[in-house]
Amino acid sequence: MKKFLGVCTIGSLALILSACGDFEEELEILTGGEQGAYYPLGGQLATLINENVEDYDASHYATSASVVNLNDIASDQGDLALTQNDTAYYAVNGEVDFEEPLEGFGGMATLYPEVIQIVATEASGIETVDDLEGMSVAVGDAGSGTEVVSQQILEAHDITYDDITVEYQDFENAADGLQDENIDAALIVAGTPTGAIEALSAQQDITMVNVDEEVTNDLIDEYPYYTEHELEEGLYGNEEAVNTLAVQAMLVAHDELDEEVVYEVMEVIFNNTDSFATAHESGSYIDLETAQEGMPIDLHPGAEQFFEDQ
Numbered sequence: 001m002k003k004f005l006g007v008c009t010i011g012s013l014a015l016i017l018s019a020c021g022d023f024e025e026e027l028e029i030l031t032g033g034e035q036g037a038y039y040p041l042g043g044q045l046a047t048l049i050n051e052n053v054e055d056y057d058a059s060h061y062a063t064s065a066s067v068v069n070l071n072d073i074a075s076d077q078g079d080l081a082l083t084q085n086d087t088a089y090y091a092v093n094g095e096v097d098f099e100e101p102l103e104g105f106g107g108m109a110t111l112y113p114e115v116i117q118i119v120a121t122e123a124s125g126i127e128t129v130d131d132l133e134g135m136s137v138a139v140g141d142a143g144s145g146t147e148v149v150s151q152q153i154l155e156a157h158d159i160t161y162d163d164i165t166v167e168y169q170d171f172e173n174a175a176d177g178l179q180d181e182n183i184d185a186a187l188i189v190a191g192t193p194t195g196a197i198e199a200l201s202a203q204q205d206i207t208m209v210n211v212d213e214e215v216t217n218d219l220i221d222e223y224p225y226y227t228e229h230e231l232e233e234g235l236y237g238n239e240e241a242v243n244t245l246a247v248q249a250m251l252v253a254h255d256e257l258d259e260e261v262v263y264e265v266m267e268v269i270f271n272n273t274d275s276f277a278t279a280h281e282s283g284s285y286i287d288l289e290t291a292q293e294g295m296p297i298d299l300h301p302g303a304e305q306f307f308e309d310q
Contacts (some may be wrong), residue, residue, distance in 0.1 A: 024057040027261075030072055030081040032065035037191055037249070037282040038082040041111070044279035045080070048268045053261065066145065067097045070252070074104040079257050080265070084145055085110060085248040086225040089296035096148055105252045106300030108266060110293055112285035113246035115192050115229050116149055120185035121178055122205035129157045129211060136165040138174035138186035146171070149247065150187040152223065156215050175200045185209070189247065191282040193235055201236040208235075208242045216245050225296040248294040249282070253303070262302025 029046055032038030042060035049058035061078075063069055069081035070091045087097070094101035120126035124135060132154070139154075140146025147168070154160065167174070167183050174186035175196035188194060200206060208231055220226045229246035231238065251269075253262050269276075269286065276283025288310060299307070 024055060027053075027056045027058040027080065028078045029058060029060040030063050030069040030078040031060050032063060032069075032082060034062050036065070037112075037280045038065060040279040041276055041283055042082060044276055044283070045265075045269065048272050048275065049265060052268045053264050056261065067091075070098075070102055070105070073252060073254055074102040076104070076254070076256075079254050080108075081105070081252050082111075083250060083252060084114060084225075085250045085294050085296050086149070086223070087145055088250060088252060089223075089225045090148075092297050097143070104255050106255060106303065107295050107297045108251040108253050108262065108300055108303040109269065109291040110248035110250045110295055111291075112191060112249050112282045113227065113229050114189050114249055115194075115231065115246045116153065116211075116244050117188045117190070117192070117194065117197060117231065118153075118185060118209035118211070118244070119174075119178060119188060119197055119200070120207045120209055121181060122207050123181065124184040124207075126185055126207060126209060129153065129159070129209060129215075131209075132157075132185055133159055133163045135184040136167060136182075138167040138169040138177060138183050140168070140187065140189070141170050142168040144170075145247075146187065146189045149189055152219065153187065153211070153245075156219055172196050178206070179204050191249075192231065197236055206236065208238045210242050211244045213243055216243065219245060225294050227294045246294075250295070252297075253300045255300070257300070257302075259300075259302035259305065262300050263306050266303055266306040 027049060029042045031042030039062055046058040046060045049056060066083040066087040069083050072078050073081045090096040091098050091102040126132060139150035169177060171188040171190055177183040178186060179200055216228050225247055226245045229244050231242040231244060233241045270288045273286045276286050
């Protein structure tokens with residue numbers, strides 16, 4: 001987990017002082033793929049820590065994101081990690097991708113919404129979630145977080161996989177399928193605006209499907225990681241705002257990371273929120289007022305103290 005940088009070797013006093021005079025403890029930040037939002041946001045966080053937190057040398061690492069990050073944190077292979085909040089919930093409860101409950105980390109803050117976007121071709125005639133019945137629907141890769149969300153949304157509308165033609169596709173392949181009219185609709189979970197949907201809307205007439213507010217409220221009551229979200233008018237050429245749900249990208253810290261260090265990192269984040277927007281568009285959502293929305297796990301004591309002091 002935490003490693004001391006620098007090696008002391010026998011030699012002259014000058015050499016020893018040069019090599020060993022300053023110890024910095026490494027702070028490892030686990031992010032995601034280099035093409036996603038987690039990686040540049042983690043890089044910006046590392047830069048801010050190195051500029052503002054004494055005695056720590058922060059580095060960020062590309063990973064396979066949420067599930068891998070939480071397993072690594074629990075195995076002492078990192079100090080801070082980005083993850084989806086629903087994945088964190090499953091981890092501490094031993095559900096979905098986790099055979100047993102994971103321990104060893106606490107929540108710091110939720111950062112930005114990863115929005116559930118239900119996209120349909122206009123030609124399909126789909127206007128509501130109920131209209132998905134009997135249609136060909138992309139639900140995400142098999143076993144992915146998107147697929148879990150898709151099942152929960154469908155079940156809330158009394159729709160099972162037996163009622164639709166299930167297509168296991170990620171959002172890029174799903175957008176291609178909609179473009180070619182090989183599928184009728186897709187559930188996509190991503191930060192907005194999502195480039196694949198923007199590109200699709202420029203070439204194809206689409207409908208952004210509204211989730212009934214009563215259903216969103218029921219899902220929020222049942223699953224603590226959901227928050228209500230609105231796709232603004234005109235985002236993808238839609239003439240009206242669209243009601244839906246979102247999970248949250250969030251930051252966690254290893255339990256053994258000192259409370260004062262976590263507190264300092266929280267200060268660094270929320271004193272420099274504007275800088276995250278320059279790293280990635282999703283960073284513009286980072287805000288102290290929303291930093292506990294959808295928090296599904298216990299806070300790290302350092303983060304808890306920070307919020308109490310605000």
